[in-house]
Amino acid sequence: MNREFVRFTTKNIILNTVLVLAYLLWCYFGMKAIRNEHIWLVVIWITGYYFNETSRRFVKYFSFFIIFWIIYDGMRALPNYEVNTVHIRQPYEIEKWLFGISDNGKILTPNEFFALHAHKFLDFLSGFFYINWMPIPLGFGVYLFIKDKNLFLQFSAAFLLINLAGFAIYYLYPAAPPWYVARYGFDLHTGVPGSRAGLVRFDELIHYPLFKNIYNKNANVLAAMPSLHATYPLIVFYFSLKTKLAKIWKIIFAIFTLGIWFSAVYSNHHYLIDVIAGIMEALIILLIFDKYISPYFNHNRMKY
Numbered sequence: 001m002n003r004e005f006v007r008f009t010t011k012n013i014i015l016n017t018v019l020v021l022a023y024l025l026w027c028y029f030g031m032k033a034i035r036n037e038h039i040w041l042v043v044i045w046i047t048g049y050y051f052n053e054t055s056r057r058f059v060k061y062f063s064f065f066i067i068f069w070i071i072y073d074g075m076r077a078l079p080n081y082e083v084n085t086v087h088i089r090q091p092y093e094i095e096k097w098l099f100g101i102s103d104n105g106k107i108l109t110p111n112e113f114f115a116l117h118a119h120k121f122l123d124f125l126s127g128f129f130y131i132n133w134m135p136i137p138l139g140f141g142v143y144l145f146i147k148d149k150n151l152f153l154q155f156s157a158a159f160l161l162i163n164l165a166g167f168a169i170y171y172l173y174p175a176a177p178p179w180y181v182a183r184y185g186f187d188l189h190t191g192v193p194g195s196r197a198g199l200v201r202f203d204e205l206i207h208y209p210l211f212k213n214i215y216n217k218n219a220n221v222l223a224a225m226p227s228l229h230a231t232y233p234l235i236v237f238y239f240s241l242k243t244k245l246a247k248i249w250k251i252i253f254a255i256f257t258l259g260i261w262f263s264a265v266y267s268n269h270h271y272l273i274d275v276i277a278g279i280m281e282a283l284i285i286l287l288i289f290d291k292y293i294s295p296y297f298n299h300n301r302m303k304y
Helices: 010-030 036-051 055-063 063-077 089-097 110-114 120-131 133-148 148-173 178-184 197-206 210-215 228-240 245-264 274-295
Strands: 101-103 104-107
Touching: 010 036, 010 063, 010 148, 036 055, 036 063, 036 104, 055 148, 089 110, 089 178, 089 274, 101 110, 104 110, 110 178, 120 197, 120 210, 120 245, 133 148, 133 228, 148 228, 148 274, 178 197, 178 274, 197 210, 210 245, 228 245, 228 274, 245 274
Parallel strands: none
Antiparallel strands: 101 104
């Protein structure tokens, strides 16, 4: 056992206490509320950090995901519609121009077409894929943590960088999702709640408000471009190609990626242009990351 790892110094105890207090103060004063999930995050961090060697290593390695969540949640403090003009009509018109579908003499966006031609099988399939947009990346991260810690560090760092780039674009180009247009038209309404959109049909199929509970907590409604839902499965698939996983798993991850892309459009949460933008953003950052950044993320560099 690494004795240095399990020894707690005054320095790291003070540092952890300061970090926790700073986070809670930020939640209270910055976001005007300390919610249950904030308390749970603190409990998980403190318990994991001080319980034993394995749990401490685990929460420190997964700190990239914790940082991602804190930043995403913190976007409530400064909504993107207060920073730049929200684009509502423009994405809709571009989508219709590029991917419009003729239906009964009328040009529809793919979202509008699917809304008129929904099917229970596709409702279930899209909900099944969409609900796993975060569990599968986290599960894949656990696998890498166990099997290849160097690759896990690269995976989690790339995941964080792609999210940060996406968040920056949210502020540079605030964009309404297609469900917003269907519900509110092209007028700007700030502070509107999140919506399940087409995923309401999945909730009805399983007789449980699964997506309702998720989207009620959406931190940034007017942030459809790029689709980060489209980036997550792509990151998993990209890094799965670097592992010794059986070929069947890589095929499963490829199917999962395509399923998420389809579900994003079918469920009325994203335009095709949002999905394409997410794919392009992820690929650009992954290529840059592999060439210039990945060597700096090494298991042996971690300080415990």
